[in-house]
């Protein structure tokens with residue numbers, strides 16, 4: 001069984017198209033999207049159309065929560081300067097898109113044919129905003145995953161790919177399709193974007209699991225042209241990205 005995990009697309013349809021083209025060559029049985037689909041970037045509707053076409057299982061991120069309840073954006077850790085982008089994205093969605101976003105799940109569990117359990121989430125099962133990194137202490141993970149027995153854990157949110165041992169468990173982060181970060185976010189130290197899209201493939205064959213943390217280059221110039229032609233409030237931020245890499 002082969003599962004592709006995509007996360008943190010953030011309205012970057014240019015990056016998602018590149019990932020989709022790669023996924024279509026990888027004999028994937030199921031796509032699971034780990035949240036943060038439509039906010040910040042210039043093409044939210046195209047992203048949702050693609051998820052519908054991929055028939056992905058979709059998990060709710062903090063940006064879906066903020067988009068659906070923009071008056072509570074601060075609770076979902078959306079910084080003030082991103083609020084205009086949140087409303088810009090809302091204005092571009094149709095009722096069917098809002099209905100689709102409401103159908104996203106907080107977590108998703110599955111059992112592989114060999115009996116191994118997997119748990120997928122955005123930040124952690126207890127919070128869409130919990131930032132888990134390779135350096136997060138095991139004691140914090142013990143709290144975050146209390147009551148969960150799955151031995152394969154996978155999330156998004158950090159925009160940083162991760163392949164980590166946690167006791168006897170495997171802990172993965174698929175990275176970000178549309179906003180791959182140079183380093184983890186922390187207040188006052190905003191990351192810039194890397195010129196590629198990230199996603200992960202988990203392959204289960206008998207008792208063998210293998211993980212492929214993939215990096216797919218996409219046309220950043222084409223993305224910036226789309227941003228320039230849009231009236232996206234955060235356009236200037238996008239236009240500052242990729243400078244060191246182009």
Ligand SMILES: [Fe+2]
Nearest residue numbers: 008036063157
């Ligand atoms: Fe995100």
